[in-house]
Amino acid sequence: MKLKTYFLFFLVFGSVAFCTDYLELEYPDHFPKPTYDFSKNEFSKSKIELGRALFYDPILSKDNMISCASCHSPYNAFAHTDHDLSHGINDEIGTRNAPALFNLAWQKSFMWDGAINHLDMQALAPISHPKEMGETLKSVISKLQNKKIYPPLFQKAFQDSVITGEHILKALSQFQLTLVSANSKYDQVKKGIAEFSAQEKNGYELFQQHCNSCHSEPLFYNLSADRKDNEFANNGLPIDTTLNDYGKWMITKQSADSLKFKIPTLRNLSYTYPYMHDGRFRKLKNVLNHYTEGISKSQNKNADLKANIQLTSNEKVDLIAFLLTLNDKEFVFNKKHQYPKEILNQKNTSN
Amino acid sequence: MKYNIILVIMFLSFSVFGQMEGRNISFFPTVNNQLIEIDKNYFSDVVTDSINFETIRFYVSDVQFCYDENVVFSLEKKHHLVDLELPESMKIDFEMEQDLKFNKIKFNLGVDSLTNVGGAMRGDLDPSNGMYWTWQSGYINFKLEGVTASCPARHHFFQFHLGGFQSPFNSLQIIELPITNLDSKDIKINIAIDGFFKKIKIKETYEVMSPSQQTVELAQFMASIFSISK
Structure with missing residues (x-):
């Protein structure tokens, strides 16, 4: 009985001590x-x-x-x-x-x-x-x-x-x-406590069709478990000759890594402008315009994206509406x- | 009676397992067979004039003693930072069974890849020891710095920070040295730094501070200058 009491004491005391810090x-x-x-x-x-x-x-x-x-x-x-x-x-x-x-x-x-x-x-x-x-x-x-x-x-x-x-x-x-x-509107929709508007829903579908293969849900950078991880990509940005930044190549010295940069998360975009590794785009619409018009014009021939993404101007507005659901004000x-x-x-x- | 049995068991265990004795491995960086001291000038035909050393610091890891190809003893502590500025680090003390037979010592010059991706470590591996690259993850396996007039760098300062653990630029070297004098309790390892300078052209190669094919070659040169002191 006495042994049991000691055991109980240590169990309770131990758990309290554990709970206070860990x-x-x-x-x-x-x-x-x-x-x-x-x-x-x-x-x-x-x-x-x-x-x-x-x-x-x-x-x-x-x-x-x-x-x-x-x-x-x-x-x-x-x-x-x-x-x-x-x-x-x-x-x-x-x-x-x-x-x-x-x-x-x-x-x-x-x-x-x-x-x-x-x-x-x-x-x-x-x-x-x-x-x-x-x-x-x-x-x-x-x-x-x-x-x-x-x-x-x-x-x-x-x-x-x-x-x-x-x-x-x-x-x-x-x-x-x-x-x-982890508490953006997108997360609340996933938890079943909020709903997308019609525009956001349309934007979400466009996102899944055009963007999700690199900016994978739910973290929105590229760590999706069901596909080959590739955290880096050459997204076709022309090189800024004032910086001559070749990205991952500068670390690995492997030609396949030239102009590859980490795929950033798309969460909290309203708070994190400007965009891209050199902050060249101040607005989200500049970013979308790069993907819809800039790829084919770029001299960056090894881009992982081979062609422009086709989006109408209304679709761009819807896509941005979805991207804004990734803002997490509480965070x-x-x-x-x-x-x-x-x-x-x-x-x-x-x- | 009970005590007698215990004594017999103790006696048997001593005979079976052998008695432990203190041994050590010590490192002696040299130029022209002269022991190097930090910031002291040495004359050598491998450079056209005098040379002095500001830093000779490296990692020795996974030390094993072998009899032919069989590992008979491994040091418990995995990584040792050997730094000429810290005399106590130039010698590794350990205990080994007295009668253990071995004819080879084997160790890594550098830090293994698993440790290189394991986050912040303590003691010899603490990144504040100046042996961890800051701009890129990874330990520097061997740091050799100093001054010689034939080095074209600013202030004639040469810097070799040899490291890198990722393929194809893994610069970790495995060193195996035969041991013939089994009676000696002390294993003395000579590092003929002038031998390294014989293999390079200091007028062309004097600042190497990132992983590359050249770094791997230099690490191989560095490994080749380790030998057992006669």
């Missing part, structure tokens, strides 16, 4: 299983809290002026609206448009050229890039170790107040993994994802 990623039934391996970076409240602080803290940059959120703003679905190419430290301008950050738990590779193979390692690129944050991970470790708020946050998250590169990167991953956008204004003023606005945060 979490599971929440996503709707119509989403596939995430790709991210949570067994190597267990999801917990304290790691997410730490990751959120790091994401918004400009201490990650060399001049302590640029944070991840400088180019990935929550109000733009974590993209950089209004800038075709993003700017970083000392107003240096990069060569690509900052992509939106959400539904990252399902992505297999990162960056427009797929240079990064794991979410944990992604943050290293902007931290170290001379035109983005211009810092080194080693220096970030030392700055964080000397800032009063961080050793206790690391202790709480990783049971170790000695800050390491591994823990910084894993905490940043944790916060970014919480950025799940964009979710306070849980915003600047953690309760942590970063503490007085005397530095030693």
Whole structure:
């Protein structure tokens, strides 16, 4: 009897302790299983809290002026609206448009050229890039170790107040993994709690006919389970000779990868303009015009799209109406994802 | 009686499994058979003038001891970062059965592909060690940096960051070295850095910092300069 009581006590106490910190990623039934391996970076409240602080803290940059959120703003679905190419430290301008950050738990590779193979390692690129944050991970470790708020946050998250590169990167991953956008009108239709208008429905059919093979449902980039994964495509854009960006080729040096770029998600398009890897199109109608008129005019002969997509102007309007059902206002204004003023606005945060 | 049986079992287990003893593998980067120290000038006929080294840092992984083709012992720790700036990292200590016979040591020069896609790692694999590319995922297997006047780069600074795990540019090298002196507890591995410079033309090849066919060739050159110290 006594043994039973102890067992029960430990069971209850253990579950309570577990419930207070460890979490599971929440996503709707119509989403596939995430790709991210949570067994190597267990999801917990304290790691997410730490990751959120790091994401918004400009201490990650060399001049302590640029944070991840400088180019990935929550109000733009974590993209950089209004800038075709993003700017970083000392107003240096990069060569690509900052992509939106959400539904990252399902992505297999990162960056427009797929240079990064794991979410944990992604943050290293902007931290170290001379035109983005211009810092080194080693220096970030030392700055964080000397800032009063961080050793206790690391202790709480990783049971170790000695800050390491591994823990910084894993905490940043944790916060970014919480950025799940899954409550757009499209999602509500899938859940059976909303209905498309006639125009949206027509747009959805056009989407399925012309766009879904690359921007596959329900994530709207190319990770569909029932077909061969190809996260990258040459969509026939003419090369911008001021940038001479050959996309995936610049990483793999394989000719088949020339001018291939990551197929971006079509969720939250109203918040993430301008579009394409170099932000060349400011409006959705410019994007559609590229697909309906630009392919055949392009000198980019190896495009995966061989011919223009045929759409009437009314069909374009309907297609855009459907694309706008992928906006997720609840995600964009979710306070849980915003600047953690309760942590970063503490007085005397530095030693 | 009970205790006697225990003692007999203990004695038998010692005889069957052998006693453990401490051993080590140490690495000695050299030029003209002289041990290299960071930032010290060396004269060598492989360059037209003096050469000095700022960084000699590399990964040794999956260390195995073999008797002919059979693996008889493997080191428990998988990845070792060897860094000339950190003297303690130049020697790997371990315990091995005293009477174990082996005639070959085998290890990888670099980090395996599975680890390269496994996300953020700790300790020797922590990306803050300066051995992880930031602009592209992947570990640098061997980093060799320094200065020699015949190098045409800015400030005559040469940089070889040899890495890459994806086909066709997988630069991981498997090194096998025969061991003849079985009595020695210490395995000393000489890395004849001048041998690497003999195989390249420093006037033409001096900045290699991404995976490519050339990187794979340079990694092969690098693997070829490892030998057991006589």
